Amino acid sequence: MLQNLVSLVPVSPPPDGQRVKRNAQPAADGEKRTRYTLPLALESGSPVGYRTRVSLTVAEAEEAALLYSLPRPEAFVEGPGVTEQELFEEVSLGVLSARQSTNFRGHRQVTFGPEESAEIAALMGELTGLEAPVLPGAQMTHVVLTRPYRTAFTLLLTFTGHKMGLNFLTVPWRALSKRFFHADDIPSIGYLQHLHLGVLADALERAAAVASAGQRAAQVFMAPFAGADCRKANKAVMAKLHKRCGLTAEQLGQGWRVGIVAQVGQLETALPISRAVARKVGANLMAFRSERIQPGVNAEESAPEAYQHRQDMDIPESLAFMAARAAYNSFVHWTGCDREQAKRLMLLERIDVLTEGGKGRLRQIRADNNAITDLLIANLPLWADLPLGRALSRNANRGRKAFALVGQRIYVGGLDKAHVEACELDATLAVQAIGAASSRSAQICEISGCVDLPDDCDLLVGTCLMAGPVNQNDIGKHFYGFKDLLSQAHPDKDPTSMIVWTLKAKTIADPLGNEEQLLSRKRKGALVDLRPAPHEIVDVCIDGKLSPFRRTQGRTSQERAFGDQLNFVRGPDGAHIPGNPGSAWPRALANQPVWGETA
Amino acid sequence: MTTRMEFEEAPGTGAMMLKAAVARKPGLTDGEDLQRFEAVISGVEVTQLSEYQSICGFGESAVVPLTMPQVIAAPLHMAVFTHSDFPLPAMGMVHVSSRITQERAIMAHERLDILVWAEGQRQARKGVEIDLMTEVSVNGEKVWESVTTCLSMAAKGHGEKTAQDPVPEPDPTRSAVWKMASDLGRRYGKIAGDRNPIHLWPITAKLFGFKRHIIHGMWLLARAVAEMDDDLGEGRVVVEVAFKRPVFLPASATFSSGPHNDGVAFRLDNPVKGKTHLFGRISRG
Numbered sequence: 001m002l003q004n005l006v007s008l009v010p011v012s013p014p015p016d017g018q019r020v021k022r023n024a025q026p027a028a029d030g031e032k033r034t035r036y037t038l039p040l041a042l043e044s045g046s047p048v049g050y051r052t053r054v055s056l057t058v059a060e061a062e063e064a065a066l067l068y069s070l071p072r073p074e075a076f077v078e079g080p081g082v083t084e085q086e087l088f089e090e091v092s093l094g095v096l097s098a099r100q101s102t103n104f105r106g107h108r109q110v111t112f113g114p115e116e117s118a119e120i121a122a123l124m125g126e127l128t129g130l131e132a133p134v135l136p137g138a139q140m141t142h143v144v145l146t147r148p149y150r151t152a153f154t155l156l157l158t159f160t161g162h163k164m165g166l167n168f169l170t171v172p173w174r175a176l177s178k179r180f181f182h183a184d185d186i187p188s189i190g191y192l193q194h195l196h197l198g199v200l201a202d203a204l205e206r207a208a209a210v211a212s213a214g215q216r217a218a219q220v221f222m223a224p225f226a227g228a229d230c231r232k233a234n235k236a237v238m239a240k241l242h243k244r245c246g247l248t249a250e251q252l253g254q255g256w257r258v259g260i261v262a263q264v265g266q267l268e269t270a271l272p273i274s275r276a277v278a279r280k281v282g283a284n285l286m287a288f289r290s291e292r293i294q295p296g297v298n299a300e301e302s303a304p305e306a307y308q309h310r311q312d313m314d315i316p317e318s319l320a321f322m323a324a325r326a327a328y329n330s331f332v333h334w335t336g337c338d339r340e341q342a343k344r345l346m347l348l349e350r351i352d353v354l355t356e357g358g359k360g361r362l363r364q365i366r367a368d369n370n371a372i373t374d375l376l377i378a379n380l381p382l383w384a385d386l387p388l389g390r391a392l393s394r395n396a397n398r399g400r401k402a403f404a405l406v407g408q409r410i411y412v413g414g415l416d417k418a419h420v421e422a423c424e425l426d427a428t429l430a431v432q433a434i435g436a437a438s439s440r441s442a443q444i445c446e447i448s449g450c451v452d453l454p455d456d457c458d459l460l461v462g463t464c465l466m467a468g469p470v471n472q473n474d475i476g477k478h479f480y481g482f483k484d485l486l487s488q489a490h491p492d493k494d495p496t497s498m499i500v501w502t503l504k505a506k507t508i509a510d511p512l513g514n515e516e517q518l519l520s521r522k523r524k525g526a527l528v529d530l531r532p533a534p535h536e537i538v539d540v541c542i543d544g545k546l547s548p549f550r551r552t553q554g555r556t557s558q559e560r561a562f563g564d565q566l567n568f569v570r571g572p573d574g575a576h577i578p579g580n581p582g583s584a585w586p587r588a589l590a591n592q593p594v595w596g597e598t599a
Numbered sequence: 600m601t602t603r604m605e606f607e608e609a610p611g612t613g614a615m616m617l618k619a620a621v622a623r624k625p626g627l628t629d630g631e632d633l634q635r636f637e638a639v640i641s642g643v644e645v646t647q648l649s650e651y652q653s654i655c656g657f658g659e660s661a662v663v664p665l666t667m668p669q670v671i672a673a674p675l676h677m678a679v680f681t682h683s684d685f686p687l688p689a690m691g692m693v694h695v696s697s698r699i700t701q702e703r704a705i706m707a708h709e710r711l712d713i714l715v716w717a718e719g720q721r722q723a724r725k726g727v728e729i730d731l732m733t734e735v736s737v738n739g740e741k742v743w744e745s746v747t748t749c750l751s752m753a754a755k756g757h758g759e760k761t762a763q764d765p766v767p768e769p770d771p772t773r774s775a776v777w778k779m780a781s782d783l784g785r786r787y788g789k790i791a792g793d794r795n796p797i798h799l800w801p802i803t804a805k806l807f808g809f810k811r812h813i814i815h816g817m818w819l820l821a822r823a824v825a826e827m828d829d830d831l832g833e834g835r836v837v838v839e840v841a842f843k844r845p846v847f848l849p850a851s852a853t854f855s856s857g858p859h860n861d862g863v864a865f866r867l868d869n870p871v872k873g874k875t876h877l878f879g880r881i882s883r884g
Contacts, residue, residue: 041853041870043776555656555825558775576771578853578870583775586658587829 003069003329004339006444008061009319010451011460011505018313019456020306024512025571035513036304038571042579044519045533047092047561049580050512050569051287054280055453063277067206068444069329073217076137076265081593086211087111087140088550088585090264091538092561093207093282095144097289097531098200098439105532106196108145108256110245111549112541113595117141117263123240124261127224128233129426131336135219138263140595142218143245144200146259148182149192153471156395157185159384160376161479167381182255188474191431191498192467197222197259198435199465202330204262210285213278214271219263222334227426231257246539246546281447283565288446289531290569292514293462295407295504306508313505314354315409315461319448323503324348327413327441334433335425345420345430346437347497349489351410365405365485369469372476373400379479403468407502412470413438414486414497434498438465442501449505457507465501473497512569533557540594550585558582602684604638609674612792615681619689620796626753627686627720627727636682637716638675645671645707650790654783655821657828663705665831665838666821668713668743669697670791672733675715676747679731686753687729690807693750694816695728696841702742703834705735712736724759726752764841766878767864769857773826776870779814781849787818813845819877823865827856830863830881840879844869852876 013019027037042049056064095109112120117138124134158178162170177183184190201220208218224234231238241258300307331342351365352358377393385392413434420430442463449461469485474497476482486495519531535551550557560568560582568580584590627633645663657664680689705711714734720727728750735743784798796803797813804812820840824831846852846867856865862882868875 041776041851043778043851552658554653555658574770576774576855578855578868579774579776581771581774581855583773583826583854584829586825588660589658 003071003333004325005065006068006322006326006329007065008056008444008448008451009316009322010058010061011313011316011319011449013454013457013460013507014311014313016456018309018311018507019454020309020508021456021458022509022512023304023306023572024569026575034302035511035516038512038569038577039516039520040578042519042577044531044579045535045556045558046096046519046531047088047534047557047559048097048286048290048519048531049560049582050515050519050577051283051290051560052567052569053287053450053453053459054283054565054567056277056280056284056447056450058451060277060280061448061451063273064281064447066271066273067209067281068326068440070205070209070217070271072132073135073219073265073267075268076135076139076263077268078137079139079215079266081596082139082264083590084585084592084594085590087540087594088534088557088559088590089282089561090207090211091534091549093210093285094142094204095200095537096534097286098203099196104149104151105537106147106149106193107200107259108537108539110143110145110539110541110546112141112143112244114139115595116244116541116544120241120244120261121263123237124221126237129224129230130221131223131334132219132221135263135265138219138265139216140264142204142260142262142264143241143258144197144204144260144262145245145247145256146193146197147255147257148184149189149196150178152395154178154185154189156392157189157475159380159392160185160475162379162381164379168383171381171384186471186474186478187496188467188471188498194226194428194431195435195438195467195499198334198432198437199439201260201262201334201432202436202440204260206285208262208264209271209273210278210282213275214273215266216264217267217271219265221261222259222432223426223429225258225260226429226432228428230426244541279562279565282562283567284447284450286560286562287567288443290515290518291509292518293459293464294510294514295462295464295502295506303511307511311506313460313507315445315503315505319445319461320350320409322448323411323441323444326444327437330437330440331433334436335430337423337425341423345415345423345425346434347414347416347486347490347493347495349412349486351412353408353410362405362410365469368476368482369403369472370400372472372480372482373397375480376475399468399472403466403472405469405500405502407464407504409503411438411441411501412485412489412497413499413501414470414484414495416490416493416495418494431498438499438501442503445503458509460505460507462504462506462509463501465499467499469500470497542595552589557585559585601635601637602682604678604682606638606640606675606678609640609643610678612674612677612794615674615677616794618681619677622681622688624688624753625686626688629755631686633686633718633720633729635716635718636679636685637714638678639712639714640675641712642710643671643713644710645705647790648707651821654787654790655818656825657821661707663707664821665699665701665824665836666817668705668711668735669699669733669745669747669817671711672713672715672735673792675713676731676733679715679717687751688753691752694747694842695750696748697745697820697839699745699838700743701836705737705742709737720754722755722757723750724761725756726750727754727756766866766875767859767880769855769859769864771855771857773857774853774855775826777822777852777854777867779846779848779850779852783818784812784814784848787815791815791817809845809847811847813847814850816842816877819846819867820879823854823856823867823877823879826854827863827865827881830856832883835884837882838879840877842877844874844876846876
């Protein structure tokens with residue numbers, strides 16, 4: 001499907017006096033470490049690390065923009081073998097970092113070489129519901145495995161929405177349904193698995209292009225594995241794929257299944273992106289995933305001076321336009337519907353918080369979500385909450401802050417499922433496309449916030465993509481009679497909101513302590529994402545044998561992807577956080593083709 | 600006078616370790632010089648290559664890691680130190696620094712001729728320092744040599760503080776946290792043939808005055824070299840290292856390295872206390 005070209009829109013920095021950087025520094029001897037001080041060290045096998053954004057010139061931004069409307073490849077040609085390093089960088093941009101701010105490891109990947117790719121291509125040809133032709137000549141094939149979303153938050157949900165007097169029966173029943181039938185407490189929890197797959201699918205296309213500097217492209221398939229009908233029709237092929245991926249009966253019982261297949265191959269005509277720009281974009285994509293930018297003010301009393309001031313900046317209207325265009329591009333790309341239909345199907349509400357109406361709307365959403373949290377807490381079964389020292393109600397209360405909505409522009413995205421089905425679209429695929437659309441839209445803003453980035457600013461735009469407020473609203477909808485977040489903006493539809501993304505123009509990144517929560521085991525908490533190392537979730541199939549990627553003998557990777565761009569967070573004196581730059585994988589191994597010389 | 604030992608096969612280290620533990624040595628008296636002690640062996644096969652590569656973090660390859668000849672020569676080092684006429688006790692000898700020069704890569708199939716010797720001493724602050732020399736040749740071509748400097752406190756030192764080499768502070772291109780498990784010394788000792796009690800268990804280390812067991816200095820150096828494999832290049836390479844503080848097991852330590860004065864400097868620090876365990880540099884030519 002034809003996508004409209006997008007361009008990256010520079011955001012003007014504020015006057016010199018208003019520009020600020022994070023400038024975190026190590027805690028002095030005896031000083032208590034806070035979220036505003038640098039971590040002592042980083043011990044992580046993740047390719048991400050603590051990163052900063054890399055400035056792009058306007059010309060580089062124009063080159064990079066093509067990554068946000070990539071067409072599907074039409075054919076693959078023979079090319080040089082994929083090196084171990086190229087595979088590392090591709091998986092770093094894909095399954096190792098596509099999602100943000102979640103403590104759930106819901107994806108695994110098995111990557112097959114050229115010979116197995118040919119066999120998998122033959123298998124794929126038997127699938128029903130393919131959204132694009134299966135291409136011969138792939139150099140490698142990534143099979144992404146997925147499982148239902150289950151975290152501490154979903155554990156808490158087991159206790160919500162039960163009737164007094166019956167809850168001692170209905171709570172165990174729901175727990176058993178979740179455990180053995182993968183039932184969801186509320187529908188929006190079920191959507192998360194599909195939203196995440198959509199985010200990853202969109203990232204896989206960019207990952208192939210960026211890691212090869214435009215030499216390779218990915219043909220990504222989600223549709224045959226999306227809806228229940230498709231999965232039923234493709235059961236036999238999926239079973240063969242599961243076997244090739246080494247899924248055990250126990251893993252199948254946990255709900256693991258194939259979610260995406262991505263063929264990667266050499267293009268006859270390379271994409272017009274230079275290696276220099278590709279590496280800068282790759283380093284920036286790592287930076288985005290090392291940050292948790294809350295698009296609001298961080299003006300706690302204890303915060304350093306830099307966090308205390310408002311900045312006269314705004315998201316330009318042209319960037320908001322491009323963000324929407326990118327979202328529609330993505331929806332069109334993944335569902336195969338035409339652009340006008342996409343505009344009708346994809347339900348959006350844009351809240352401009354800087355306007356009077358926008359402020360009122362935001363206040364209304366916050367009040368509703370707080371009221372839902374109050375009801376949730378009031379209805380928690382005491383027989384479960386009291387023995388746990390009120391841990392359930394405390395955790396529920398924390399959701400108020402974790403799911404807070406802040407930003408200058410807030411987008412709520414969703415679907416009317418009946419309308420989607422009436423258009424003969426697979427509803428699950430449409431949910432996946434909403435995930436892809438929201439992430440592409442948010443990423444256009446993130447990378448636009450790197451264009452002509454002055455030295456004295458961390459960034460120019462902050463974004464946050466989250467499902468929390470939607471889940472909170474869904475609890476209200478499902479158990480307490482509240483209306484959907486999108487019902488006011490789309491009164492003629494029966495909307496289901498699915499995801500929220502918020503934007504703000506600002507020049508300061510959040511305190512590093514927020515990022516440390518993502519990467520430090522010592523800071524493990526409710527929102528921790530201990531980002532995976534390659535060997536933890538990626539297997540490579542060589543000579544028919546699966547082995548964890550980048551685990552050889554007694555060593556595992558501590559390399560940071562695109563580390564040659566040197567965009568590592570440093571102290572004000574230029575000192576590194578020990579361990580943060582990582583250590584390159586042995587070159588003798590990294591420079592070798594993974595599966596021999598040629599595809 | 601030279602005391603020379605010739606071996607047809609590598610001497611067993613277990614018996615020598617026991618000998619070292621129970622032997623009473625007179626030490627060096629004022630004005631006495633350490634005579635030359637040397638040990639030779641020819642046609643040594645490289646064994647346990649894969650195990651050594653694995654435990655030190657080298658990639659699997661037919662190339663013998665730069666630090667491995669030191670381990671292959673270790674039985675000869677022990678033979679020198681435990682010789683009945685060697686005046687200094689082997690137990691309590693502290694490995695303070697090393698300089699390794701590799702003329703070319705050694706391949707796994709090559710047979711090694713090894714010559715080890717110690718001769719003379721230098722006064723240090725707390726005792727005397729001895730240079731234990733090792734030369735490895737293949738078919739008459741010298742391919743590798745090392746100078747291992749050990750401190751013995753069984754002789755009188757000069758007691759004066761001397762200027763220390765500054766710890767290099769390169770802008771790191773590599774920085775990684777190493778985790779070292781409690782059993783690392785036992786596992787490495789089994790492969791390297793060095794079962795010195797200070798590396799095995801907390802209780803055996805306590806017998807020799809350590810609060811806990813410590814990892815072998817040569818494991819630390821090997822792990823560092825494995826980390827920097829692409830800085831080594833091909834051809835002649837020189838690695839120098841100074842061991843400053845032991846690493847008590849289990850431990851975490853932060854390794855960093857980066858360009859420094861026409862070479863690559865590296866260091867290993869305690870991530871919490873910031874103290875340096877070792878530092879060194881790699882240079883070519």
